[in-house]
Amino acid sequence: DAKTTQPTSMDCAEGRAANLPCNHSTISGNEYVYWYRQIHSQGPQYIIHGLKNNETNEMASLIITEDRKSSTLILPHATLRDTAVYYCIVRVAGSGGYQKVTFGTGTKLQVIP
Amino acid sequence: GAVVSQHPSRVICKSGTSVKIECRSLDFQATTMFWYRQFPKQSLMLMATSNEGSKATYEQGVEKDKFLINHASLTLSTLTVTSAHPEDSSFYICSASAGQEGSPLHFGNGTRLTVT
Numbered sequence: 001d002a003k004t005t006q007p008t009s010m011d012c013a014e015g016r017a018a019n020l021p022c023n024h025s026t027i028s029g030n031e032y033v034y035w036y037r038q039i040h041s042q043g044p045q046y047i048i049h050g051l052k053n054n055e056t057n058e059m060a061s062l063i064i065t066e067d068r069k070s071s072t073l074i075l076p077h078a079t080l081r082d083t084a085v086y087y088c089i090v091r092v093a094g095s096g097g098y099q100k101v102t103f104g105t106g107t108k109l110q111v112i113p
Numbered sequence: 114g115a116v117v118s119q120h121p122s123r124v125i126c127k128s129g130t131s132v133k134i135e136c137r138s139l140d141f142q143a144t145t146m147f148w149y150r151q152f153p154k155q156s157l158m159l160m161a162t163s164n165e166g167s168k169a170t171y172e173q174g175v176e177k178d179k180f181l182i183n184h185a186s187l188t189l190s191t192l193t194v195t196s197a198h199p200e201d202s203s204f205y206i207c208s209a210s211a212g213q214e215g216s217p218l219h220f221g222n223g224t225r226l227t228v229t
Contacts, residue, residue: 032215043119043206043220044157051215087156100147101208101218103157 004088009108012082018075020107022088025069031092033064035073037084038106044087047073078111085109115141117209119221126197126228134192134224136207142187143209147218148180151204163190197228 005023012018024033032051036044048055048062050071055062061074075082087106092099116139126132136146144165149157161182162170169182181193190209194201204225208218 034217036220038157041204041223041225043117043208043222046217046219049215049217100159100162102159103149105156 006107011110012078018078020073020086023070024090027090031090033071034089036087039084080111083111115219117219117221123225131195136190138188138209141211146190146209149206199228202228
């Protein structure tokens with residue numbers, strides 16, 4: 001898997017957009033970008049993933065740069081429940097469930113009232 | 114969405130005993146499941162890859178005789194911590210994927226193991 005780099009921590013005011021960056025400069029053409037978050041003492045929760053195009057779902061938006069070397073996860077209106085550690089991961093497409101996923105240290109997002 | 118169920122959520126055992134943790138994919142078949150361990154304030158560390166019908170693949174430094182993995186069906190993988198010691202106390206998490214191209218991993222809610 002390509003390595004990813006994320007800031008260790010970020011703060012965001014409640015109700016504002018939280019923008020979490022991730023660098024994956026060595027990403028290969030067939031690797032997807034995945035985002036997960038982990039709330040204390042729970043298993044990681046899948047948020048969103050993408051290959052080239054920007055993606056949006058009910059939880060968040062994913063913006064991938066044209067060169068695919070970085071991406072940003074956007075939580076449009078952060079709430080206190082969004083306080084968690086956010087992990088950005090890249091993983092080869094086409095391998096289905098077979099390719100292992102390794103986690104970096106992630107970004108600790110603190111949403112402030 | 115895809116659901117992975119992990120059981121038990123919390124277990125306390127005495128040193129020297131064995132503990133079995135189950136991981137089930139509830140609404141999809143998972144040829145491959147992954148087991149992670151997480152110590153306080155640290156990230157998830159991959160322990161092993163569980164393959165249905167074959168031997169698990171362990172990461173470097175993980176003792177295969179201590180952490181026994183069985184993946185007997187497409188919806189169930191088990192991790193048995195044998196002869197548990199206090200240093201095995203940790204948060205154990207399993208994950209699985211439905212297998213389609215680009216499909217994400219889905220994670221169980223973890224098992225908090227405390228060895229006394």
